[in-house]
Every structure is written in structure tokens, then in C-alpha cells.
Amino acid sequence: MPKHKKSSSSDSDSDSGPDDRNPPAKKSAPNKSKSSDSKTDDKLGWHLGNNRFANVSDFKGRIFVNIREYYEKDGELKPGKKGISLTAKQWQEFKEHIDDIDSKVTELA
Numbered sequence: 001m002p003k004h005k006k007s008s009s010s011d012s013d014s015d016s017g018p019d020d021r022n023p024p025a026k027k028s029a030p031n032k033s034k035s036s037d038s039k040t041d042d043k044l045g046w047h048l049g050n051n052r053f054a055n056v057s058d059f060k061g062r063i064f065v066n067i068r069e070y071y072e073k074d075g076e077l078k079p080g081k082k083g084i085s086l087t088a089k090q091w092q093e094f095k096e097h098i099d100d101i102d103s104k105v106t107e108l109a
Contacts, residue, residue, distance in 0.1 A: 041053070044070065045066070051070045051077065052068070052069050053068060053070060055068075062087065062088075063088040064086065064088075065085070065086045065090075065091040066083060066084070066085045066086075067083055068082070068083030068084075069082040069083055
């Protein structure tokens with residue numbers, strides 16, 4: 001009787017998104033002379049401060065909004081493990097709560 005190989009695939013939703021499944025592409029450090037943290041870097045996305053970036057990616061035909069912390073190694077910024085990837089549906093849901101979140105931040109500040 002022939003043996004069948006078991007395939008190990010996971011359908012779990014974890015906070016480490018599709019970017020963590022493949023080796024990171026080499027990225028150069030963004031221009032640190034930018035005056036605003038909200039500007040975009042073509043390779044990394046929108047700089048949020050403290051080496052955190054938001055970007056939008058297409059992975060296997062699915063759109064993700066990613067917020068990830070990067071670290072510097074050998075003069076280059078590389079994606080770290082800390083971050084989250086939201087599906088397009090989760091992103092839409094998140095946007096519906098922005099006013100409530102902003103109100104709470106203002107209340108606590």
C-alpha cells in the first residue's frame with residue numbers, strides 16, 4: 001500500500017501576515033531627512049514613526065493592509081516580526097471605528 005504525504009497548511013489567522021512566510025526582499029533605508037512622518041516611501045509604504053510603516057500588498061490575489069515594525073541591519077531596514085496584516089474586509093471594518101477610536105485617544109490624552 002503506497003504511503004501518502006501529509007501536507008501541512010494552516011488556515012489560522014495570526015498577527016504575522018503573509019510577509020513573514022517568505023524571506024524578506026532587500027530594502028534600502030528610507031531617506032531620513034523627510035520632514036513629515038506621513039510621507040510615503042516607495043518600497044516600505046507610509047512612515048508612521050519609530051521604524052513603523054503601513055503599506056498595501058497583493059499576496060496570492062488577496063489585498064492586505066500591513067502595519068509592521070522594521071529593524072536596521074547593515075544600513076538597511078528589514079521587516080520585523082511585530083506587525084499586523086488586515087484583509088481588505090478587516091480594513092473596511094477598522095475604518096468604520098476610526099471616529100470612536102480617535103475620540104477615545106483624545107479623551108485619554
